[in-house]
Amino acid sequence: MNALITARGITKHFGPTKALDGVDLDIFAGEVHVLLGENGAGKSTLVKVLAGIHGPDAGTIEGSASLAVIHQELALVPELSVAENLFLNRLPRRFGFVDRAEARRRAPRLLERVGLDVDPDAKVKDLGIAQQQMIEIARALDKDAGVLILDEPTAVLTDTETDRLLEIMAQLRGNGVGLVFITHHLDEIQRIADRITVLRDGRSVGVLGPGVSTRHMIELMVGRPIDEQYPRARQRPGRPLLSISHLSRRGAFHDITIEVRAGEVVGIAGLVGAGRTEVARAAFGVDDYDEGSVEVDGKPLRRNDVQAAIKAGLGLVPEDRKGQGLVLTATVGQNLELVTLGNRDRERLHDMVGKLRVKGSVEQPVKELSGGNQQKVVIGKWLLADPKVLILDEPTRGVDVGAKVEIYELVNRMTAQGRAVLLVSSDLPEVIGMSDRVVVMAHGRVAGELPGGATQDQVMALAVQEISA
Ligand SMILES: Nc1ncnc2c1ncn2[C@@H]1O[C@H](COP(=O)(O)OP(=O)(O)OP(=O)(O)O)[C@@H](O)[C@H]1O
Ligand SMILES: [Mg+2]
Structure with missing residues (x-):
């Protein structure tokens, strides 16, 4: 032929x-x-x-x-x-x-x-x-x-x-x-x-x-086998670091309460349109909300104020890296420093580029990197900022299976150091495999919570459920 x-x-x-x-x-x-x-x-x-x-x-x-x-x-x-x-x-x-x-x-x-x-x-x-x-x-x-x-x-x-x-x-x-x-x-x-x-x-x-x-x-x-695709290392949870309480915004989400404690990874699963990203953005202050409150390490956050959120120790890796996560014309190094402004510790930049195995140099413009390597830079930027609580929204989109494991290991390291992670992901094996608890959202509400190790069927059963208003 x-x-x-x-x-x-x-x-x-x-x-x-x-x-x-x-x-x-x-x-x-x-x-x-x-x-x-x-x-x-x-x-x-x-x-x-x-x-x-x-x-x-x-x-x-x-x-x-x-x-x-x-x-x-x-x-x-x-x-x-x-x-x-x-x-x-x-x-x-x-x-x-x-x-x-x-x-x-x-x-x-x-x-x-x-x-x-x-x-x-x-x-x-x-x-x-x-x-x-x-x-x-x-x-x-x-x-x-x-x-x-x-x-x-x-x-x-x-x-x-x-x-x-x-x-x-x-x-x-x-x-x-x-x-x-x-x-x-x-x-x-x-x-x-x-x-x-x-x-x-x-x-x-x-x-x-x-x-x-x-x-x-x-x-x-x-070039090598990968034995454990989701190598979550659980910690004994400590005090609450992120408390989202009764958060509502008309037409988007209603009465959302989620707590993430020190050392924990809490997942948010759900179908597209369930309101997961909206909640993440409102908690971080990118968007406003109508009712409820957000606290980081016991301190209430001012609504709709990203700078205050960052200062309080909150971080967000957004789902849309090109629109919200990166300055494409700037170098890898400059992008990594976007959050930690003023921190010119080159050692740490090179270290992060190495840990995430970013294919490219610190001096290269980000737009010259492949899609998956750009995504690694978005994540690296926030890991360097070392927030108390990091919200990850679809963190491994376009990332290869080997690099995913590197990212999961960095998440493990964060929680081992007493930080907290809120993981929003449509990748069911990922959100189940890497979370200690999974909150399932449907139609803008919390449909239920499952322990880590729940099955995909259990998550889907909650995700597709009809909730009466
Ligand atoms: N315009 C460019 N200028 C400089 N280097 C580039 C350019 N385009 C691609 N590269 C480099 O070529 C190599 C291959 O990139 P390519 O985008 O083809 O990877 P890929 O296999 O598609 O990866 P991914 O899975 O992340 O999309 C990378 O090292 C990348 O940085
Ligand atoms: Mg590509």
């Missing part, structure tokens, strides 16, 4: 960094070809070379199939409507003018295809990050390309949306489309991959068939 795309010996440097080193890749019609590798292994660079965004320093690419690419970083225009974004740069034109009415007419069918129930006239900036991702997917699907490349589309999706996307991918495969799929979720790979090319440090270290074990995938990509 002829490949749709044949790449041979692809090599790409960025200054001193060798991002790709002689990579071969075939993409066949009717296959899902997974690219697997640690953060910074070269996956996105390979995608950009295939898409013609980067010219390779060496190597050849042959093939005549048309290409549609969903890039790792969202490429929507926040100020424009959903319909306008769907047809961006290819809006139907009438008499030389952009035909907005036509775009609006065509949008619903496209949205339906990805199962997205949003108003085509809504501004993209008012949508959640998962919905934005689904719009990117719809946009790419409409191009009817012979090859579809998806660079970590599921990092921001929930289980339901991921299921939907995998279904669509299987359908396209059936129609003879060649798919390239990048994900750090190994279970998704087991569900859909026909072949897996493993990249390590810019080199292809193996092509695996379907049915390969998680252990084997990890060993090949990381």
Whole structure:
């Protein structure tokens, strides 16, 4: 069978960094070809070379199939409507003018295809990050390309949306489309991959068939086995460090009471829209609330005052790293110091970059780092600030399995030193595996609390429960 795309010996440097080193890749019609590798292994660079965004320093690419690419970083225009974004740069034109009415007419069918129930006239900036991702997917699907490349589309999706996307991918495969799929979720790979090319440090270290074990995938990509994916080390809890009491905001969350004690990791689980992020942001003072109170180490926090929260010893790693967590043009070092302003202790910066195994140097602009390595910098920044209580909102999105374990070990170290962590996560194995207790939210309320070691079914049973107002 002829490949749709044949790449041979692809090599790409960025200054001193060798991002790709002689990579071969075939993409066949009717296959899902997974690219697997640690953060910074070269996956996105390979995608950009295939898409013609980067010219390779060496190597050849042959093939005549048309290409549609969903890039790792969202490429929507926040100020424009959903319909306008769907047809961006290819809006139907009438008499030389952009035909907005036509775009609006065509949008619903496209949205339906990805199962997205949003108003085509809504501004993209008012949508959640998962919905934005689904719009990117719809946009790419409409191009009817012979090859579809998806660079970590599921990092921001929930289980339901991921299921939907995998279904669509299987359908396209059936129609003879060649798919390239990048994900750090190994279970998704087991569900859909026909072949897996493993990249390590810019080199292809193996092509695996379907049915390969998680252990084997990890060993090949990381270069060593990982025995414990969730190495939580429990502490005996001390005094309450974070007390969220009867917190309410109309239309968002109601009567939320959560206490996190010294040495504890408390998880918040729930479906998208359950109000988890809203509670985290209100507790930290990014947003206001109507009723209730927040205390850090026994002292009440002024509402809607982030500076006061930081001073009191609270930290928040936000879910949207690009919008809220990082200054992309600044260096890794400058970003790490954003919270600990004035602390110019280079030793500690290098130490943190090393501990998190950030692929990149302290002096490099953050925008030059791979997606997962940027996420590590957001977390490193807050770990360096050493708050009494750290709220982590989806901390390991886009982070590879090896680096996740490093982050969990740093969380363990925090709690061993008597700090407290509130962990908001849609990753059920993570929130169950790393929390000492799990609070489950549904429809803006606390639906129940489970001890650590609860099952995914127990969490889901509470998460989907209907609560009467
Ligand atoms: N524009 C750039 N300038 C400098 N270095 C870059 C640039 N783009 C990528 N790199 C470097 O190339 C290497 C590979 O990055 P790439 O984004 O391809 O990784 P990745 O496998 O996609 O990782 P992730 O899983 O984190 O998305 C990294 O060391 C990265 O810092
Ligand atoms: Mg990438």
